[in-house]
């Protein structure tokens with residue numbers, strides 16, 4: 001429908017000269033469209049009336065459209081001010097200068113501004129493309145790239161320039177490599193230690209059923225060996241993909257501890273994916289049973305509409321309570337809160 005002056009008639013079909021109604025503002029809102037000027041007596045042309053034959057056309061019923069998923073607003077405790085400033089830009093520039101990737105960006109971590117403005121980041125090695133289709137993770141999937149031989153040196157350079165005292169190194173899952181990238185991890189740990197003297201925490205993929213790969217990373221003697229459980233066994237395949245195996249996750253952590261008891265083992269869960277409290281507590285008991293030292297519990301946040309939806313936002317008090325229970329169960333250190341991620345305040349946990 002076109003408008004001219006204040007008239008709302010369809011000028012393509014109206015035979016009258018434009019009505020002289022007072023000019024109105026543009027029609028933008030639902031209520032405006034329903035305010036028709038009373039003095040306009042628009043009549044469509046006779047020839048525009050539909051011929052009777054058309055009335056015999058079959059009535060087609062449109063298929064019911066998919067209901068739109070409800071727009072879930074973040075609860076107030078997940079809204080917060082985003083820090084900015086020199087530190088944030090300096091970290092971003094440094095990462096880009098050295099052509100490195102971070103899980104902070106690739107996984108859309110909600111703490112990025114906070115961590116980067118404090119000049120800390122979790123470096124992600126072996127490219128930005130992952131070979132596993134996990135339903136919770138926004139890291140790119142697809143064709144992987146060849147490993148870069150100078151990456152360990154660049155990781156060490158970044159750690160030195162950021163003056164990190166505790167360096168967290170993680171990676172995409174590289175099922176395409178015979179050792180899952182374990183040897184590359186080994187060289188990164190050594191390079192960082194040699195260049196900076198900092199303690200190193202590795203956050204590794206599962207190297208599924210490859211004991212040699214786990215042993216190769218342990219050989220580098222990182223101060224902390226972190227491998228995330230992510231969720232409870234009932235949701236494992238749905239959240240982590242078909243290849244993942246809860247029992248192997250536990251076995252990996254058990255092996256690390258058995259190979260070198262001096263290495264602290266660490267694991268984490270995302271909550272809000274539909275798990276029950278009993279299931280969480282059972283999982284924590286399993287982790288303790290394999291000697292896990294440190295635990296992180298955080299709220300799962302859906303990175304895009306294509307990822308698994310959030311089933312529940314746990315209030316901070318529930319995180320506090322779970323954290324307290326985990327401590328009483330026997331974990332040496334526990335970080336539990338809506339914004340907690342595996343590497344959030346990792347140094348404090350490692351040094352405790």
Ligand code: SF4
Nearest residue numbers: 104109111112115343
């Ligand atoms: S919590 Fe970890 S992944 Fe998230 S921004 Fe901080 S360092 Fe990066």
